[in-house]
Amino acid sequence: MAEPAERPTAAGTAIPARRDGRGRGAKFEQRRAELADAALKTLSELGYARTSLREIAQNSEFSHGVLHYYFVDKVDLITQCVRQYKGRCMRRYDPIIATAGSAAQLRHEFSLAMAESMVQDADLHRLWYDLRSQSMFDPAFRADVAAIDAGLCAMTWRVATRIGELAQVSPPFGPEVTYGLMDGLFQQALLRHCAGDAAAADYLIMAMDEVMARFMPLAPV
Amino acid sequence: MAEPAERPTAAGTAIPARRDGRGRGAKFEQRRAELADAALKTLSELGYARTSLREIAQNSEFSHGVLHYYFVDKVDLITQCVRQYKGRCMRRYDPIIATAGSAAQLRHEFSLAMAESMVQDADLHRLWYDLRSQSMFDPAFRADVAAIDAGLCAMTWRVATRIGELAQVSPPFGPEVTYGLMDGLFQQALLRHCAGDAAAADYLIMAMDEVMARFMPLAPV
């Protein structure tokens, strides 16, 4: 198989040997997050294969050497990125879930919010699929990718169960299958959008509505 | 956006200036295919980001310089790879479609064949998702990726319509939506499989059966 070797050191372990238990670690983590943010921007613009540490540093206000002060590795930096991405996108649809008054409304607003996010954060979304693909080759990314995937699955499931509650029906599939189906449609639409198809967002809304109408009917079947 | 520039020359154009119309081109194309095959092997093992021309040449019986005799570019080589991959996987399920005697049988055999292919050709499948992600960043891959995607969509649709014929019902969704849903489940299972989940194949079979039972019922609804 010849896969990349296991990580020699656990990510984030003993970076600067924080020798005293004082509050020094907070500022350190803050700068780490700041740099990971610059990396996130670079990665979402160029993709994993074309992103270098020097380019990341150029998207920050620091020089390239500082990256090795805050991160042991390129992998350490990127996994930090991925974790940061997670926190940002994981609760995106919760407001909609909380405020929707009917199943039909939630269904529709969910489709709209998905399509809007697909256009608005297209760069971040394509990066997610890029990194998820990388995790199939490089074991170093698997743990974080799996964690995000589980989070997205849970997010999808919250929507599905809430629709079920409002319509007084139970979702026809389990969390994983539901997430797999939605994600397939989303990725398909994103691919079109990135290829320049201006109708991609409308297609996503249409497809989501169509599928949810079958899957999560408004009345018990 | 800062996307990579457009390809200066069309792929495969005027490679060695085949000066006479004789049958010389056939042997040329044959070696091109042979080298692209070595590249396909390398790519499926390492992924796009980690694959170099020298490594590809090492997986063939030639030296690295030969690649620039048969291909103008790294992009030219990889797009040739992608086209070769296309022809290999596009008609995989046609025998099943032709021989299945009932909707239930076709549904079941399709799920089994998908799962078997996922395990058997896992390296090629993950490469496909890798390259598809690349196409969201690099326009050079978009045309070929779109062509393959359309082919896979058509393949899925042939299965769906045949099931509909046998069961005397019409598929509930159009070709694109049907393909998007199936592809989502497949990719999810592949991700698990590549992460070492031994139950990924069984999950795919279960999920496909479950979804198809709802989507393509055996009797008119």
Add this chain to the structure above:
DNA sequence: CATTTTCCTTGACGACTGTCATAGATAATT
């Protein structure tokens, strides 16, 4: 203020990348 610790820049290292020019080997043609 002096001293120590933390932070950041600079410049270099070896390795690797895609590309290409040169020239030798092989095959086809005259």
Add this chain to the structure above:
DNA sequence: AATTATCTATGACAGTCGTCAAGGAAAATG
């Protein structure tokens, strides 16, 4: 057999990569 065309190997090129060591700047500590 001589000559030309085709194919392949070698080695070098200008860059870029991740990494790291050395030292200056800044801040915190005494």
